[in-house]
Amino acid sequence: MRKGLFFIFLLLIFSCQSTEKKQIEEESSSDNKAYNIAWEFYEKQESDSAYIYFNKAKDIFLIQNNKHQAAKCLINMAYISHYKGDWFGSQELNIDAIKLLNPQIKEEKETLSSAYNSLGQSTHELKNYNEAINYYQKAIDFTKDESAFIIYQNNIANSYRYNNQFDEAIKIYQELLKDKNITENQKEYARVLDNLAYTKWLQNKNGVVKNELNKALNIRIKENDLWGQNASYAH
Numbered sequence: 067m068r069k070g071l072f073f074i075f076l077l078l079i080f081s082c083q084s085t086e087k088k089q090i091e092e093e094s095s096s097d098n099k100a101y102n103i104a105w106e107f108y109e110k111q112e113s114d115s116a117y118i119y120f121n122k123a124k125d126i127f128l129i130q131n132n133k134h135q136a137a138k139c140l141i142n143m144a145y146i147s148h149y150k151g152d153w154f155g156s157q158e159l160n161i162d163a164i165k166l167l168n169p170q171i172k173e174e175k176e177t178l179s180s181a182y183n184s185l186g187q188s189t190h191e192l193k194n195y196n197e198a199i200n201y202y203q204k205a206i207d208f209t210k211d212e213s214a215f216i217i218y219q220n221n222i223a224n225s226y227r228y229n230n231q232f233d234e235a236i237k238i239y240q241e242l243l244k245d246k247n248i249t250e251n252q253k254e255y256a257r258v259l260d261n262l263a264y265t266k267w268l269q270n271k272n273g274v275v276k277n278e279l280n281k282a283l284n285i286r287i288k289e290n291d292l293w294g295q296n297a298s299y300a301h
Contacts, residue, residue, distance in 0.1 A: 098126050101139065113146045120146075134174055137163040137181070144184050148191070156188040169208065179208035183218055190221070195229035212247050220258060227261070232269035236262065256285035256294055264301040 104119035124139035144159035163181045167174045186201035202222045209215060219238055226235035239262035248254050263278035279301055286294035 098123050098130075098135070100126060101135070104139070104142070108142070108146075113150070117143055117146045133166040133168075134171075134177065137166040137174075137177055140166070141177070141181050141184055144181075144188070148184065148188050153188040153191045157185060157192075160185040160188070175208045176211065176214075179205045179211075179214060179218075182208065183214075183221065186218075186221060186225075190225050190228070193228075195225045198225045216242060216245065216247060216254065220261070223261065223265075227265050227268065230268075232265055235265050236269070239265065252285050253289050253291050253294065256282040256289070256291065257297075259285075260294070260298055260301060267301075 100119045101123035107116035120139040124136045127136035140159045140163035144156045147156040160181045182201045182205035186198045190198035205218045223235040223238035242258045260282035263275040267275045283298040
């Protein structure tokens, strides 16, 4: 009797697996609707549902042999994991994404850049600052996007700051403030200026940085940058 029940149980398992595989194959033969649904949830900030559908979309893309899109799904899942505080999980997802990407293909370089930046962010949170800087540098190596370059440079400076390498951090912040793309973007300018002033204060508690901090704060108030204001008040 037990053998009979176990045999039925096995049939049910394989039947469910076969049905699920068939469903995925049917979806893979058309547009990947799961990917669109994932973005809908993501834009509504329903991250748990977005994660589930990015994972489903990734499986469909792999069946389609579309490794590039599958990698994008993994990176999006990694960002969600990061903001949930699962930094080890985020690292693993980004590493899996990097394995799917070909650095020799032009269209995949920016995706590689995004993966390395995300990997750097999670590594930074785990306090492996030197390793995080290496990942950010790889992100820079693969991008031609000026705005992305600025973000990655700022991330490098932040990791230097957390690692108490204040001279290195200050040098990067000062160079960024000379960048035309920064000076023409008030939010970015305030962010870098605030980071620079705060780093100077960490380096020398007797240093006078109040005017720079207030300047950054006033810009953020004018721009209605609430997240930025939060950082300014903290500093």
